[in-house]
Amino acid sequence: MRCGDPPSRWTSRRVRARTPSLGLEVDRRGRLFVAGGTAGDARVVDTRTGEVLARYQFATVRATVTVHQPAAVVAERLWPGMGAVEPVDAGSCLVHLGAETAADLAWMVAVIGVDFTVTEPPELVEAVRALGERCRRALAPPADRSG
Template sequence: MLETSARLLRLLSLLQTPREWPGSELAERLSVTGRTIRKDVERLRELGYPVDATRGSTGGYRLAAGAAMPPLLLTDDEAVAVTIGLNTIARGAMAGMEETSIQALAKLEQVLPARLRRRVRTLQRYAVPVPADGPSAKVDTDVLTVLVAACRDRERLRLDYLDHAGAATRRTVEPQRVVNWGRRWYLVAWDVDRDDWRTFRVDRITPRTPTGPRFAPREDPDGDAATYVSGKVSAAAWRHRARVVVHAPAAEVLDRINPAVGTVEPIDAGTCVLDTGADSLDTLAVHLGMLGHDFDVTDPPELVAHLRMLAARYSRSTRPAEPRSP
């Protein structure tokens, strides 16, 4: 009986994975026959677990959504990952989720086996996050839920939006993705009135419901919404910009930078143009120095002057030592 109960728990754990399991694969995983798997599935159904089955060569078993949530079965690593994730959210930037996350964390830690509880507490004690550079904007979870639902259902959304200066605008958008970058959330959407892609900080959005009509799906801007956001958000914060000719193939330069640093356009097989920027000339100079290739800078004039000043400083720092007097 104990062996059967343990096998049922292992079977239930496999079925909770979001995929369809062929009976033969389940039998191999549990080292039993296909007939035993069929009997175990029937036992789970008798216990109230809605296990769906499909016939044919591509058929199999999967756990369907039921009226009641079955007990959640997690492996050791999964349990540790969920616990650490809840602990991170409790310190995160989602308004209203801190207390809920702490309550869920307390319940989970209460039922963790001693060996896992020790692992979790060790991680919590010795894995310390670096505090944010500044206060992070809180994101309303209800707003986040509305946005991701509109993305999923492909429904137009009317929203009020505050720009960086605090000015309010009314926008009609076709939401594409919600992107989390660090401690901020961004909505990537097609702006209907401007006929172009735009990014919106979620903490500045007030959605208006109900949502509008459905729209035809589009490919993510630049092929990847996260890359698009990192490039747009960084560029919007740049105080200084520069277009630099780099004496290296575009592919080599791309390997050394990320979208938050700039974009690369090939000129020929051996040179390319880097469109880059930063909030300070010192940071911009560091980015260029880390390229590992020669480059030409002609503008802006303040960057040229700054690089010359740095070149002179570096030159002075490496002067040959004067010979000592006897």
């Protein structure tokens, strides 16, 4: 078996991908460690039975943001595991994200580099507003900087 090849006893019945995953590793005891991508979680799976032995949640804030570009364009701008892209129409899509804080999510959405709309959660709306104000102050002459 080559590195990365699943054991032959795995079948599509036993292994079902429910969330994108970034990293996989099997230890000597047959436990598969899966680092979730957009789900912001990790799982430990018994490779013999497919049973999930443990789950760990890392992303505590989740959001869905409307991005005003086609899904294919947005997907190319995201790094692996950053978020899941869902097409809406020819000119927009939804991006599903998770992070530890709303401020982290605001930064993640901003670095996509295209126009977007945030309507919820309220923490993300406020974090995007704060990031925008911080960026505006960065461009103001020193005498105009306040807050």
